[in-house]
Amino acid sequence: MxxxxxxxxxxxxxxxxxxxxxxxxxxxxxxxxxxxxxxxxxxxxxxxxxxxxxxxxxxxxxxxxxxxxxxxxxxxxxxxxxxxxxxxxxxxxxxxxxxxxxxxxxxxxxxxxxxxxxxxxREEARLIYVGVSKTMDHGDLKRLVVDIGGGSTEFIIGHQLEPFLTESLHMGCVSFRQRFFPDGTITKSNFQKAVTAARLELLSIQDDYLEEKWDVAIGSSGTIKAVFNIVKENNWSKKGITPKCLKQIQKALFSAGHADKIDLPGLKPERKPTFAAGMAILTAVFECFDIKLMDFSPGALRExxxxxxxxRYAESDIRERTVNYMLSQYHIDTEQAKLVTHTALSALAQVKEDWGLNSISSEDLLRWAGLLHEVGLGISHSRYHKHGAYIISESDMPGFSQQEQQALANLILRHRRKFTQSLNFKFTKSDQQDLDRLSILLRLAILLHHDRKEGDMPIFTLKADDKHLHADFLPGWLDGRPLTLANLQSEADYLSAVNYTLTFS
Missing domain, CATH: 3.30.420.40 (ATPase, nucleotide binding domain)
Known part of the structure; x- marks a missing residue:
């Protein structure tokens, strides 16, 4: 792997x-x-x-x-x-x-x-909006973007390149087909049941979205693309999808009576099994949001x-904005966070070759962990590393994958106390080793700044091999810092529990 x-x-x-x-x-x-x-x-x-x-x-x-x-x-x-x-x-x-x-x-x-x-x-919704906003220019108009997938449907309201509201509901054309059209039979009764179920799902976001308002409605991806192509092929509308167009398609579905018998110019054969289910969801969306016209965007999640x-290779990496937001939202001591981060990255630069931590991902994770390691203090000082790990693992963090969030939460959980603490998350053996080593560097940086003195930057050199790390400080530096010396001795004991040795001089 x-x-x-x-x-x-x-x-x-x-x-x-x-x-x-x-x-x-x-x-x-x-x-x-x-x-x-x-x-x-x-x-x-x-x-x-x-x-x-x-x-x-x-x-x-x-x-x-x-x-x-x-x-x-x-x-x-x-x-x-x-x-x-x-x-x-x-x-x-x-x-x-x-x-x-x-x-x-x-x-x-x-x-x-x-x-x-x-x-x-919600991250899927954000990426869908990025794809739409980069491929369609609506000037100063606010957009509602809807994307009906196989297992979920995403809803986004945004302006130009910025999304305001992002939601993902657990309804899609595959899951609804299994619930309401399992054998392919299409009737007014089971279609209306599917519409009602979709409307019930939409209740959780309906008021917020109607209150936010929008100027244009845009659809993307499979079901809506199929509907748009049908409308275009049959010349039912020159501007896009309308409620009248949906009624005409529904009439054709009821007339067919079965997915295999759907005969709609513009509909690809492979789309037939899930089309009625997707249409039911789209009908509910039009009804709940009172949509009169929906255009189609060729850009979506992939774009x-x-x-x-x-x-991610420019100043516009959304993950950096997310971290900066959390620094502000949780009132983190930014000066302390920057000191820890600077020292942790300095340590990484010295051992990345020996420990195989050369990737951009390793540096990014260590930097973000250094900046956010005290995020849990906003809840309580007691067990704040556990509070912090929970915040990181459970928050909506735009730009981050679930694995990235869990890796970051892992580093924050283990930045103090027992090194053997773990989250209920499965990493590969190689990734877990990298996280172990990044955790050690983060812990070292934090204990070197335990006294929280802004101007006191430790100068040290590190040498590492497989399970050993040696820190060499300037002569006499540790003699005047008994707290740091005690913390290093304690850290050596913590690391010995996972067969790592820490020595220093």
Whole structure:
């Protein structure tokens, strides 16, 4: 299995980048050339894997996993040789809810030399909005963006490049097909039941979204793309999707009576099994939000991921904004955080070759952990490392994958007290070793600044091998700092519990 820390340090731009979306209904890949900060799509690939159809009691069955792996084997041929960091693979709702998702991810990462990231629903919504806003210009108008997927539906209100509201609801065309159209039969009764169920889901966000208001409604991805193509093919509207268009499509569905018998010009055969379910969700959205017209955006999640790759190598990395927001939100002592971070990164620079911590991901995680290690103090000083880990693991953190959040929470949990503390999260053996070593460097930096003296920067050299770290301080420096000396001795005891040795002089 490939490591989350695989990404190597190098400057952007890449000549070519790729985004792979492991959706609940379909797997998609888009390849783009990058020139002067602009993207040019050079290849698009997709397959109806229907991963969510293989979910039983939140367990992915072998057949659905194999369909996904077969598809990824084809994708792997296209991205073979692309450097680490130039490809992002994101998993959405089906992998979010699957209890055995890491079994599938492990197999997937054996096929592709790029890590698979599971993204939270609101992060998926943010990336969808990035894709829409980068491909459609609505000037000063506020947008409502709706994306109906296989297992979830995302809703975003934003202005220009900035989203205001982001939500992800647990309803999609695959899950609704299984609930309301399991054998493909389509009647007014089961269609209306699906619409009612979708409206009940929408109740949780309806008031907030109607209060925020918007100027234009935009749809993206599978179901809405299919509806838009049908409307266009039948010349039912020149501007986009209207309530009247939906009524005409519903009439055709009821007339067909079964998914296999749907006869709508513009509808692809592979879309038929899930189309009635997606239409029911879209009908509920139109009714709840009183939408009179919806346009279609060709850009969505995959395009958003591409632009996010570019942003991570520029000043626009959304993750940096998220960390800065949390520094302010939780009233963290920024001067202390900066001192700890500076010392931790100095330590990393000295041992990264010996400990194999050369990746951008390692440096980023250590920096963010240094800045946020006291985030839990806003709750209580007692066990604040545990409070901090909970905040990081459970918060909506735009730009972060679930694995990145859990890795960051792991570092914050273990920055003090027993080193053997752990979260209920499965890391690869290689990743866990990297996290152990980053934790040691963070702990060392924190104890060297335990006295919280701003002008007192420790000067030291580090040497590391497999399970040993030696710190060499300026002659006499520790003699005048008995608290630091005691903390180092205590730290050596903590680390010995996990077979690491810390020596100092």
């Amino acid at each position: 490939q490591s989350l820390f695989l990404q190597q340090s190098h400057d952007f731009p890449f000549e070519k980048i790729a985004a792979i979306d492991l959706g609940s209904n379909s797997f998609h890949m888009v390849i783009a050339q990058v020139s002067h900060g602009q993207l040019r799509i050079t290849g698009e690939f997709g397959e109806k894997v229907q991963l969510a159809a293989g979910l039983n009691d939140h367990i992915l069955d072998d057949e659905s996993q194999q369909r996904g792996l077969d598809c990824l084997s084809q994708f792997a041929q296209v991205i073979e040789g692309m450097p680490p960091g130039s490809v992002r693979v994101v998993g959405t709702n089906a992998l979010r809810v699957a209890k055995n998702r890491y079994d599938f991810i492990g197999k997937a990462m054996d096929i592709m030399s790029h890590p698979v990231e599971i993204i939270a629903g 958003g991921v591409l632009y996010d790759i570019m942003g």
